[in-house]
Amino acid sequence: xxxIENMKDxxxxxxxxxxxxxxxxIEVDSRGTYPHENIKTLREAGxxxxxxxxxxxGLGIGxxxxxxxxxxxxxxxxxxxxxxAQVFFVQNAxxxxxxxxxxxxxxxxxxxxxxxxxxxxxxxxxEPTERFTKxxxxxxxxxxxxxTEGGWIVNGRKAFATGSMGASFAIFYxxxxxxxxxxxxxxxxxPIDAPGLKVVDSWNxxxxxxxxxxxxxxxxxFVPDDMVMGKEGSFYDSKVLGAIYQxxxxxxxTGFAQGALNFTVDYVKNTLQPTVGYDNAAxxxxxxxxxxxxxxxxxASRALVYRAATMLQGVDAxxxxxxxxxxxxxxxxxxxxxxxxxxxxxxxxxxGAKSTSRRYGADRFxxxxxxxxxxxxLDRQRGTIGRFVLGIENPSISTR
Numbered sequence: 001x002x003x004i005e006n007m008k009d010x011x012x013x014x015x016x017x018x019x020x021x022x023x024x025x026i027e028v029d030s031r032g033t034y035p036h037e038n039i040k041t042l043r044e045a046g047x048x049x050x051x052x053x054x055x056x057x058g059l060g061i062g063x064x065x066x067x068x069x070x071x072x073x074x075x076x077x078x079x080x081x082x083x084x085a086q087v088f089f090v091q092n093a094x095x096x097x098x099x100x101x102x103x104x105x106x107x108x109x110x111x112x113x114x115x116x117x118x119x120x121x122x123x124x125x126x127e128p129t130e131r132f133t134k135x136x137x138x139x140x141x142x143x144x145x146x147x148t149e150g151g152w153i154v155n156g157r158k159a160f161a162t163g164s165m166g167a168s169f170a171i172f173y174x175x176x177x178x179x180x181x182x183x184x185x186x187x188x189x190x191p192i193d194a195p196g197l198k199v200v201d202s203w204n205x206x207x208x209x210x211x212x213x214x215x216x217x218x219x220x221x222f223v224p225d226d227m228v229m230g231k232e233g234s235f236y237d238s239k240v241l242g243a244i245y246q247x248x249x250x251x252x253x254t255g256f257a258q259g260a261l262n263f264t265v266d267y268v269k270n271t272l273q274p275t276v277g278y279d280n281a282a283x284x285x286x287x288x289x290x291x292x293x294x295x296x297x298x299x300a301s302r303a304l305v306y307r308a309a310t311m312l313q314g315v316d317a318x319x320x321x322x323x324x325x326x327x328x329x330x331x332x333x334x335x336x337x338x339x340x341x342x343x344x345x346x347x348x349x350x351x352g353a354k355s356t357s358r359r360y361g362a363d364r365f366x367x368x369x370x371x372x373x374x375x376x377x378l379d380r381q382r383g384t385i386g387r388f389v390l391g392i393e394n395p396s397i398s399t400r
Contacts, residue, residue, distance in 0.1 A: 001043060001044055001045075001046050001118065002044065002045055002046035003046050004045075004046040004047065004050055004059065006059070007059070007066075007069070009046075010047075010050060010059065010069070013045045013046060013047055014047075014073065014076055014077070016045065017041055017042060017045050017047065017077075017080075018076055018077060018079070018080040019080075020038075020041055021038055021041070021077065021080040021081040021084055022079075022080040022081065022259075024037065024038060024081065025080060025081040025082075025259075025361070025364070026360075026361035026364070028081055028083055028084065028210045029083065029209055029210065029361055029364045029368075030361070031209075031210065032204070032209035032210055033165070033210060033212070034087075034163070034165040034166040034210060034212040035081070035083060035084045035087065035166075035210045036166055038081060038084040039084070039087065039088075039120065039166055042084075042088060043118040047088070048091060048114055048118055048119075048120065049095070049111070049114040049115050050073075050092070051070065051091075051092040051095040051096055051099075052095050052099065052111050052114065052115075053099045053107070053111075056099075056107055056108065056111035057111055057115050058095070058111075061073075061092075062092070062096040062099070062244070063096060063099065063100055063238070063240055063316050064099075064316065066313075067309045067310070067312050067313035067316070068306055068309045068310060068313070070092065070096070070244070070248075070309070071247060071248060071250075071251040071305055071306070071309045072251070072306075073088070073089075073092065074088075074089050074248055074251035074252045074255060075251045075252070075254050075255040075258070075302065075305070076255065077255065078251070078252045078253070078254070078255020078256050078258070078259065079255040079256070079258035079259040079262060080255075080259065082207075082208060082252070082255070082256050082259070082364070082365075082368040082372075083208055083209060083210035083211045083368070084210070085252055085255060086162060086208060086211050086252060086372065087162060087163040087166075087210075087211055087212070089248050089252060090121065090122060090123050090162045090163050091120055091121055091163070093123055093244060093245065093248060094121035094122075094123040094169075094171050095110075095114070095121070096241070096244060097123065097171065097187070097229075097241060098110055098171070098189075098229065100238050100240075100241065101187060101229035101230040101234060101235065101238075102229050102230075105226070106226060106227075106229070110169070110189075113168065113169075117168070119168035119169060120163060120166060120167050120168050120169075121163070121167055121168065121169045121170070121171055122161045122162055122163040122164040122167040122169075122170050122171070122192075122216075123162070123170075123171040123172075124158040124159070124160060124161040124162070124164075124170065124171070124172050124173070124216060125158075125172070125173040126158065126159045126160045127142045127143060127156070127157060127158060127159055128142070128157055128159045128215070129142050130142070130159075132377075132400055139182065141175055141180060142156045142157055143155070143156025143157065143158060143172065143173070143174040143175065143218065144156055144174060144175055144176075144177050145174045145175065145176055145177065145186055145188070145223070146176075146177040147176070147177075148222075150224055150225060151222055151223050151224040151225050151227070151228075152186075152188070152222070152223045152225075152228065153220055153221070153222060153223075154174055154188065154218045154220075154221045154222075154223055155218055155219060155220060155221070156174060156217075156218050157215060157216065157217050157218070158172050158173075158215060158216040158218075159215050160213045161199070161212075161213060161214055161215055161216045162211045162212065162213040163211065163212055163213075164192070164199045164212055164213070164214055164215075164216060165199060165201055165212035165214070166212060167192050167199075168191065168192055169189055169190065169191055169192060170189070170190050170191075170192055170197065170216055171187065171188070171189050171229075172187075172188055172189075172190075172216065172218075173185050173186065173187060173188075173235075174186050174188060176232055179232075183233050183236060184232045184233045185232070185233060185235055185236075186228060186232050186233075187228070187229040187230060187234075187235050188223045188227055188228050188229065189223075189227045189229065190221060190223060190227060194221060194222075195221070195222070196218060196219045196220050196221035196222070197216065197217075197218055197221050198216070198217040198218075198219070199214065199215075199216060200214050200215040200216070200217055201214050202214040202215050205371055206367050206370070206371055207364070207366075207367035207368040207369070207370055207371030207372070208367075208368050208371045208372055209367075239315055239316070239322050239397075240312060240315060240316050242397035243312055243315075243325070243326060243329055243397050244312075246329050246330070246333050246376075246397070247305060247308050247309060247312065247329045247332060247333065249333065249336075249372060249375055249376075250301070250304070250305050250308075250329070250332040250333040250335075250336040250337075251305050251336075252372060253301070253336040253337060253339070253340040253369055253372060253373060254298065254301040254302050254305055254336050254339075254340065256340045256343075256344075256365060256368050256369045256372070257294075257297070257298045257301065257336075257339055257340040257343035257344075257365075257369065258298050258302075259365055260294070260340075260343040260344050260346075260347045260362075260365035260366075260369075261291075261294050261295060261298055261343060263347060263360075263362055263365065264291060264294065264346075264347050264350050264351060265291065267351045267355055267360075267362075268281050268282050268287055268291065268350065268351065269281075269282050271351075271354075271355075272287075272350075272351055272352065272355075273354075287350060290346060290349060290350045291350065293346070294343055294346050294347075294350075297339045297342070297343065298339070298343065300335070300339070301332070301335055301336045301339050301340075304328070304331055304332035304335055304336070305332045305336065307328060307332070308325065308328040308329045308331070308332045311324065311325040311328050311329075312325055312329070323388065323394040323395055326384075326395040326396070326397060327384075327385060327388045327389070327395050330381045330382075330384055330385050330395060331385060333376070333381060334378055334381050334382055334385070337373040337376075337378055338373075338378075340369035340373065341366065341369045341370050341373055343365065343369070344363075344365040344366025344367075344368075344369050344370070345366060347362055347365060347366075348362070375400075376400050377400060380400065384396070
Protein backbone atom coordinates (compact mmCIF):
# COMPACT_ATOMS: atom_id res chain seq x y z
CA UNK A 1 0.00 0.00 0.00
CA UNK A 2 1.11 3.54 -0.74
CA UNK A 3 1.49 5.86 2.23
CA ILE A 4 -0.07 9.30 2.24
CA GLU A 5 2.01 11.67 4.33
CA ASN A 6 0.43 15.06 3.63
CA MET A 7 -2.32 16.94 1.79
CA LYS A 8 -0.28 17.08 -1.42
CA ASP A 9 -0.07 13.28 -1.43
CA UNK A 10 -3.79 13.11 -0.74
CA UNK A 11 -4.67 15.38 -3.65
CA UNK A 12 -2.49 13.35 -6.01
CA UNK A 13 -4.01 10.06 -4.86
CA UNK A 14 -7.57 11.35 -5.17
CA UNK A 15 -6.89 12.69 -8.66
CA UNK A 16 -5.52 9.34 -9.80
CA UNK A 17 -8.18 7.09 -8.26
CA UNK A 18 -11.01 9.32 -9.46
CA UNK A 19 -10.00 8.62 -13.06
CA UNK A 20 -10.05 4.87 -12.42
CA UNK A 21 -13.36 4.93 -10.53
CA UNK A 22 -15.02 6.94 -13.29
CA UNK A 23 -13.96 4.37 -15.88
CA UNK A 24 -15.53 1.56 -13.85
CA UNK A 25 -18.70 3.40 -12.79
CA ILE A 26 -21.11 1.98 -15.38
CA GLU A 27 -19.95 -1.58 -14.71
CA VAL A 28 -20.16 -1.11 -10.94
CA ASP A 29 -23.72 0.20 -11.25
CA SER A 30 -24.69 -2.59 -13.63
CA ARG A 31 -23.39 -5.36 -11.35
CA GLY A 32 -24.97 -3.80 -8.28
CA THR A 33 -22.66 -5.61 -5.87
CA TYR A 34 -20.06 -4.42 -3.39
CA PRO A 35 -17.26 -2.67 -5.36
CA HIS A 36 -14.38 -4.86 -4.18
CA GLU A 37 -12.08 -3.77 -7.00
CA ASN A 38 -12.63 -0.07 -6.27
CA ILE A 39 -12.05 -0.48 -2.54
CA LYS A 40 -8.85 -2.37 -3.39
CA THR A 41 -7.80 0.61 -5.51
CA LEU A 42 -8.47 2.97 -2.59
CA ARG A 43 -6.54 0.64 -0.26
CA GLU A 44 -3.54 0.43 -2.56
CA ALA A 45 -3.54 4.21 -2.92
CA GLY A 46 -3.24 4.53 0.87
CA UNK A 47 -6.62 6.23 1.27
CA UNK A 48 -8.43 3.96 3.74
CA UNK A 49 -6.76 5.42 6.84
CA UNK A 50 -6.56 9.12 6.04
CA UNK A 51 -9.23 10.04 8.61
CA UNK A 52 -7.44 8.34 11.48
CA UNK A 53 -6.23 10.78 14.16
CA UNK A 54 -2.72 12.04 13.50
CA UNK A 55 -1.22 10.24 16.48
CA UNK A 56 -2.46 6.96 15.00
CA UNK A 57 -1.01 7.56 11.55
CA GLY A 58 -3.79 9.47 9.80
CA LEU A 59 -3.94 13.01 8.45
CA GLY A 60 -6.25 14.26 11.18
CA ILE A 61 -9.03 15.10 8.74
CA GLY A 62 -12.26 16.03 10.51
CA UNK A 63 -12.66 16.72 14.25
CA UNK A 64 -9.61 18.39 15.68
CA UNK A 65 -8.29 19.03 12.18
CA UNK A 66 -9.35 19.88 8.65
CA UNK A 67 -13.11 19.66 8.13
CA UNK A 68 -13.30 21.02 4.59
CA UNK A 69 -11.10 18.22 3.24
CA UNK A 70 -13.35 15.60 4.85
CA UNK A 71 -16.27 16.81 2.74
CA UNK A 72 -14.21 17.59 -0.36
CA UNK A 73 -13.26 13.91 -0.56
CA UNK A 74 -16.95 12.95 -0.74
CA UNK A 75 -17.58 15.55 -3.43
CA UNK A 76 -14.66 14.47 -5.60
CA UNK A 77 -15.22 10.73 -5.41
CA UNK A 78 -18.99 11.20 -5.72
CA UNK A 79 -18.50 12.69 -9.17
CA UNK A 80 -16.70 9.53 -10.30
CA UNK A 81 -18.56 6.56 -8.75
CA UNK A 82 -21.40 7.33 -6.37
CA UNK A 83 -21.62 3.90 -4.72
CA UNK A 84 -17.89 3.73 -4.02
CA ALA A 85 -17.97 7.28 -2.69
CA GLN A 86 -20.72 6.43 -0.23
CA VAL A 87 -18.94 3.30 0.99
CA PHE A 88 -15.78 5.36 1.45
CA PHE A 89 -17.71 8.08 3.26
CA VAL A 90 -18.89 5.47 5.77
CA GLN A 91 -15.29 4.32 6.20
CA ASN A 92 -14.18 7.85 7.00
CA ALA A 93 -17.17 8.57 9.26
CA UNK A 94 -16.37 5.36 11.14
CA UNK A 95 -12.77 6.42 11.76
CA UNK A 96 -13.90 9.88 12.87
CA UNK A 97 -16.43 8.38 15.27
CA UNK A 98 -13.86 5.98 16.72
CA UNK A 99 -11.35 8.82 17.00
CA UNK A 100 -13.78 10.77 19.17
CA UNK A 101 -15.22 7.91 21.24
CA UNK A 102 -12.61 5.17 21.54
CA UNK A 103 -9.89 5.10 24.16
CA UNK A 104 -6.27 5.00 23.02
CA UNK A 105 -5.94 1.23 23.51
CA UNK A 106 -9.13 0.64 21.51
CA UNK A 107 -8.09 3.08 18.82
CA UNK A 108 -4.71 1.41 18.37
CA UNK A 109 -6.40 -1.90 17.56
CA UNK A 110 -8.51 -0.32 14.82
CA UNK A 111 -5.74 1.90 13.48
CA UNK A 112 -3.33 -1.03 13.20
CA UNK A 113 -5.99 -3.08 11.42
CA UNK A 114 -6.54 -0.28 8.89
CA UNK A 115 -2.85 0.46 8.30
CA UNK A 116 -1.57 -3.12 8.26
CA UNK A 117 -4.51 -5.04 6.77
CA UNK A 118 -6.56 -2.36 5.03
CA UNK A 119 -9.52 -2.97 7.35
CA UNK A 120 -12.88 -1.48 6.39
CA UNK A 121 -15.96 -0.56 8.42
CA UNK A 122 -19.70 -0.47 8.04
CA UNK A 123 -21.45 1.89 10.42
CA UNK A 124 -25.16 1.49 11.04
CA UNK A 125 -27.73 3.12 13.26
CA UNK A 126 -31.02 2.42 11.47
CA GLU A 127 -33.39 -0.44 12.24
CA PRO A 128 -36.08 -2.00 10.02
CA THR A 129 -38.88 -1.04 12.44
CA GLU A 130 -37.61 2.32 13.69
CA ARG A 131 -39.85 5.37 13.63
CA PHE A 132 -39.37 9.10 14.05
CA THR A 133 -41.18 11.64 16.17
CA LYS A 134 -42.81 14.65 14.51
CA UNK A 135 -39.72 16.72 15.30
CA UNK A 136 -37.43 14.19 13.59
CA UNK A 137 -36.01 12.32 16.58
CA UNK A 138 -35.25 8.64 16.07
CA UNK A 139 -37.02 6.01 18.15
CA UNK A 140 -35.49 2.55 17.95
CA UNK A 141 -35.48 -0.35 20.36
CA UNK A 142 -35.10 -3.49 18.27
CA UNK A 143 -31.39 -3.91 18.99
CA UNK A 144 -30.92 -4.43 22.72
CA UNK A 145 -27.83 -5.05 24.86
CA UNK A 146 -28.01 -6.91 28.18
CA UNK A 147 -25.10 -6.68 30.62
CA THR A 148 -23.23 -9.86 31.39
CA GLU A 149 -19.88 -10.70 32.90
CA GLY A 150 -17.11 -9.03 30.91
CA GLY A 151 -19.39 -7.46 28.35
CA TRP A 152 -22.85 -7.41 26.78
CA ILE A 153 -25.16 -9.83 24.98
CA VAL A 154 -26.76 -8.13 21.99
CA ASN A 155 -29.79 -9.17 19.96
CA GLY A 156 -31.48 -7.28 17.15
CA ARG A 157 -31.44 -6.17 13.54
CA LYS A 158 -29.86 -3.18 11.85
CA ALA A 159 -30.81 -1.79 8.44
CA PHE A 160 -28.97 0.19 5.74
CA ALA A 161 -25.63 -1.35 6.72
CA THR A 162 -23.67 0.37 3.94
CA GLY A 163 -20.52 -1.49 2.94
CA SER A 164 -21.37 -4.53 5.05
CA MET A 165 -20.60 -7.13 2.37
CA GLY A 166 -16.97 -6.02 2.27
CA ALA A 167 -16.46 -4.79 5.82
CA SER A 168 -13.94 -6.03 8.37
CA PHE A 169 -15.77 -4.47 11.33
CA ALA A 170 -19.33 -3.39 12.09
CA ILE A 171 -20.04 -0.33 14.22
CA PHE A 172 -23.64 -0.26 15.43
CA TYR A 173 -25.98 1.51 17.82
CA UNK A 174 -28.05 -0.34 20.40
CA UNK A 175 -30.05 0.32 23.55
CA UNK A 176 -29.35 -1.06 27.03
CA UNK A 177 -32.08 -3.46 28.06
CA UNK A 178 -34.94 -1.74 29.84
CA UNK A 179 -34.20 1.73 28.50
CA UNK A 180 -36.45 3.63 26.09
CA UNK A 181 -34.47 6.86 26.25
CA UNK A 182 -32.55 7.30 22.99
CA UNK A 183 -30.09 9.50 24.87
CA UNK A 184 -28.81 6.27 26.48
CA UNK A 185 -27.81 4.83 23.12
CA UNK A 186 -24.63 2.77 23.06
CA UNK A 187 -22.01 2.43 20.29
CA UNK A 188 -20.39 -0.98 19.88
CA UNK A 189 -17.93 -2.60 17.48
CA UNK A 190 -17.58 -6.22 16.38
CA PRO A 191 -15.50 -8.03 13.77
CA ILE A 192 -17.82 -8.81 10.88
CA ASP A 193 -17.24 -12.54 11.39
CA ALA A 194 -18.05 -12.46 15.12
CA PRO A 195 -20.20 -15.38 16.36
CA GLY A 196 -23.88 -14.53 16.08
CA LEU A 197 -23.37 -11.62 13.67
CA LYS A 198 -24.89 -12.22 10.24
CA VAL A 199 -24.64 -9.97 7.19
CA VAL A 200 -27.80 -10.18 5.08
CA ASP A 201 -27.28 -9.20 1.44
CA SER A 202 -30.77 -7.75 0.96
CA TRP A 203 -29.85 -4.55 -0.90
CA ASN A 204 -31.54 -4.45 -4.32
CA UNK A 205 -32.54 -0.83 -4.78
CA UNK A 206 -33.10 1.49 -7.70
CA UNK A 207 -30.00 3.60 -7.04
CA UNK A 208 -26.73 3.41 -5.11
CA UNK A 209 -26.87 -0.20 -6.22
CA UNK A 210 -23.32 -1.17 -5.22
CA UNK A 211 -23.29 0.25 -1.68
CA UNK A 212 -24.19 -3.13 -0.19
CA UNK A 213 -26.57 -1.41 2.24
CA UNK A 214 -28.31 -4.55 3.43
CA UNK A 215 -28.91 -5.69 7.01
CA UNK A 216 -27.07 -6.96 10.05
CA UNK A 217 -28.68 -9.55 12.30
CA UNK A 218 -27.33 -10.07 15.81
CA UNK A 219 -28.20 -13.28 17.63
CA UNK A 220 -26.84 -13.48 21.18
CA UNK A 221 -23.67 -11.67 20.13
CA PHE A 222 -21.15 -11.21 22.90
CA VAL A 223 -19.58 -7.76 22.83
CA PRO A 224 -16.69 -7.47 25.30
CA ASP A 225 -16.47 -4.30 27.37
CA ASP A 226 -13.40 -3.17 25.44
CA MET A 227 -15.46 -3.10 22.23
CA VAL A 228 -17.96 -0.61 23.67
CA MET A 229 -17.11 2.93 22.63
CA GLY A 230 -17.52 5.38 25.47
CA LYS A 231 -20.40 5.17 27.94
CA GLU A 232 -24.14 4.97 27.52
CA GLY A 233 -25.22 8.14 25.72
CA SER A 234 -21.71 9.49 25.18
CA PHE A 235 -22.30 9.63 21.41
CA TYR A 236 -24.29 12.76 22.09
CA ASP A 237 -21.41 14.43 23.92
CA SER A 238 -19.91 15.29 20.54
CA LYS A 239 -21.36 18.33 18.83
CA VAL A 240 -20.22 17.24 15.39
CA LEU A 241 -20.90 13.53 14.79
CA GLY A 242 -24.54 13.82 13.75
CA ALA A 243 -23.76 16.96 11.77
CA ILE A 244 -21.01 15.17 9.84
CA TYR A 245 -23.51 12.72 8.39
CA GLN A 246 -25.93 15.44 7.30
CA UNK A 247 -23.24 17.52 5.62
CA UNK A 248 -21.50 14.43 4.26
CA UNK A 249 -24.63 13.49 2.33
CA UNK A 250 -24.84 17.04 0.97
CA UNK A 251 -21.25 16.73 -0.27
CA UNK A 252 -21.96 13.35 -1.87
CA UNK A 253 -25.04 14.71 -3.64
CA THR A 254 -23.03 17.65 -4.90
CA GLY A 255 -20.51 15.20 -6.32
CA PHE A 256 -23.29 13.20 -8.01
CA ALA A 257 -24.49 16.38 -9.72
CA GLN A 258 -20.92 17.18 -10.78
CA GLY A 259 -20.77 13.75 -12.38
CA ALA A 260 -23.99 14.48 -14.27
CA LEU A 261 -22.55 17.80 -15.43
CA ASN A 262 -19.29 16.16 -16.52
CA PHE A 263 -21.22 13.59 -18.56
CA THR A 264 -23.37 16.31 -20.12
CA VAL A 265 -20.42 18.44 -21.17
CA ASP A 266 -18.60 15.48 -22.71
CA TYR A 267 -21.73 14.26 -24.51
CA VAL A 268 -22.55 17.72 -25.89
CA LYS A 269 -19.03 18.23 -27.21
CA ASN A 270 -18.46 14.78 -28.67
CA THR A 271 -21.76 12.99 -29.31
CA LEU A 272 -24.81 15.27 -29.51
CA GLN A 273 -25.89 15.96 -33.09
CA PRO A 274 -25.91 19.74 -33.67
CA THR A 275 -28.79 21.66 -35.18
CA VAL A 276 -28.37 22.42 -38.86
CA GLY A 277 -26.18 25.49 -39.18
CA TYR A 278 -23.87 24.59 -36.28
CA ASP A 279 -20.75 22.49 -36.52
CA ASN A 280 -20.94 21.53 -32.83
CA ALA A 281 -23.87 21.38 -30.41
CA ALA A 282 -21.79 23.19 -27.80
CA UNK A 283 -22.16 26.39 -29.85
CA UNK A 284 -25.97 26.43 -29.61
CA UNK A 285 -27.37 29.07 -27.27
CA UNK A 286 -30.10 26.89 -25.77
CA UNK A 287 -27.52 24.22 -24.89
CA UNK A 288 -25.23 26.81 -23.35
CA UNK A 289 -28.05 28.21 -21.21
CA UNK A 290 -29.02 24.83 -19.78
CA UNK A 291 -25.40 23.85 -19.13
CA UNK A 292 -24.89 27.20 -17.40
CA UNK A 293 -27.84 26.47 -15.10
CA UNK A 294 -26.41 23.06 -14.20
CA UNK A 295 -22.91 24.41 -13.58
CA UNK A 296 -24.15 27.34 -11.48
CA UNK A 297 -26.31 25.07 -9.33
CA UNK A 298 -23.43 22.66 -8.71
CA UNK A 299 -21.10 25.48 -7.69
CA ALA A 300 -23.77 27.03 -5.45
CA SER A 301 -24.24 23.68 -3.72
CA ARG A 302 -20.50 23.26 -3.30
CA ALA A 303 -20.20 26.76 -1.81
CA LEU A 304 -22.94 25.99 0.72
CA VAL A 305 -21.26 22.70 1.69
CA TYR A 306 -17.82 24.24 2.15
CA ARG A 307 -19.22 27.23 4.06
CA ALA A 308 -20.98 24.85 6.45
CA ALA A 309 -17.80 22.75 6.74
CA THR A 310 -15.82 25.82 7.81
CA MET A 311 -18.48 26.67 10.37
CA LEU A 312 -18.49 23.07 11.67
CA GLN A 313 -14.76 23.32 12.21
CA GLY A 314 -15.51 26.43 14.26
CA VAL A 315 -18.03 24.51 16.35
CA ASP A 316 -15.38 21.87 16.96
CA ALA A 317 -13.01 24.61 18.13
CA UNK A 318 -15.70 26.31 20.24
CA UNK A 319 -15.67 29.56 18.24
CA UNK A 320 -18.87 29.29 16.18
CA UNK A 321 -22.50 28.86 17.24
CA UNK A 322 -23.71 25.28 16.75
CA UNK A 323 -27.18 26.60 15.93
CA UNK A 324 -25.93 28.86 13.14
CA UNK A 325 -23.89 25.94 11.90
CA UNK A 326 -26.74 23.42 11.87
CA UNK A 327 -28.84 25.96 10.00
CA UNK A 328 -26.05 26.26 7.41
CA UNK A 329 -25.81 22.47 7.18
CA UNK A 330 -29.54 22.06 6.60
CA UNK A 331 -29.42 24.79 3.96
CA UNK A 332 -26.62 22.91 2.18
CA UNK A 333 -28.41 19.58 2.58
CA UNK A 334 -31.79 20.72 1.26
CA UNK A 335 -30.25 22.61 -1.66
CA UNK A 336 -27.93 19.77 -2.65
CA UNK A 337 -30.81 17.29 -2.48
CA UNK A 338 -33.05 19.07 -4.98
CA UNK A 339 -30.16 20.27 -7.12
CA UNK A 340 -28.70 16.78 -7.59
CA UNK A 341 -32.02 15.22 -8.58
CA UNK A 342 -32.67 18.10 -10.97
CA UNK A 343 -29.22 17.67 -12.53
CA UNK A 344 -30.01 14.06 -13.38
CA UNK A 345 -33.13 15.23 -15.20
CA UNK A 346 -31.52 18.24 -16.87
CA UNK A 347 -28.88 15.94 -18.35
CA UNK A 348 -31.47 14.24 -20.58
CA UNK A 349 -33.18 17.50 -21.44
CA UNK A 350 -29.88 18.70 -22.88
CA UNK A 351 -28.53 15.48 -24.36
CA GLY A 352 -31.76 14.14 -25.84
CA ALA A 353 -33.32 10.74 -26.43
CA LYS A 354 -30.20 9.00 -27.74
CA SER A 355 -28.45 9.64 -24.42
CA THR A 356 -30.94 7.30 -22.71
CA SER A 357 -29.22 4.31 -24.32
CA ARG A 358 -28.06 1.83 -21.69
CA ARG A 359 -24.56 1.97 -23.16
CA TYR A 360 -24.08 5.38 -21.54
CA GLY A 361 -25.54 4.44 -18.14
CA ALA A 362 -26.51 8.09 -17.68
CA ASP A 363 -29.66 7.24 -15.76
CA ARG A 364 -27.48 6.31 -12.77
CA PHE A 365 -26.97 9.98 -11.94
CA UNK A 366 -30.69 10.52 -11.35
CA UNK A 367 -31.26 7.12 -9.72
CA UNK A 368 -28.37 7.58 -7.30
CA UNK A 369 -29.33 11.13 -6.35
CA UNK A 370 -32.99 10.22 -5.94
CA UNK A 371 -32.16 7.21 -3.75
CA UNK A 372 -29.65 8.88 -1.41
CA UNK A 373 -31.72 12.06 -1.17
CA UNK A 374 -34.54 10.07 0.48
CA UNK A 375 -32.36 9.49 3.55
CA UNK A 376 -34.06 12.45 5.25
CA UNK A 377 -37.40 14.29 5.20
CA LEU A 378 -36.70 17.46 3.23
CA ASP A 379 -39.84 19.23 4.44
CA ARG A 380 -38.86 18.74 8.07
CA GLN A 381 -35.41 20.11 7.42
CA ARG A 382 -36.83 23.11 5.59
CA GLY A 383 -39.15 23.68 8.54
CA THR A 384 -36.11 23.63 10.82
CA ILE A 385 -34.44 26.31 8.68
CA GLY A 386 -37.59 28.44 8.62
CA ARG A 387 -38.14 28.30 12.38
CA PHE A 388 -34.52 29.29 13.01
CA VAL A 389 -34.59 32.19 10.56
CA LEU A 390 -37.89 33.39 12.05
CA GLY A 391 -36.45 33.21 15.57
CA ILE A 392 -38.88 30.54 16.73
CA GLU A 393 -36.61 27.60 17.52
CA ASN A 394 -32.95 26.59 17.40
CA PRO A 395 -32.11 23.63 15.12
CA SER A 396 -31.26 20.16 16.38
CA ILE A 397 -28.78 17.74 14.83
CA SER A 398 -31.43 15.02 14.91
CA THR A 399 -33.83 16.46 12.33
CA ARG A 400 -34.48 13.71 9.80
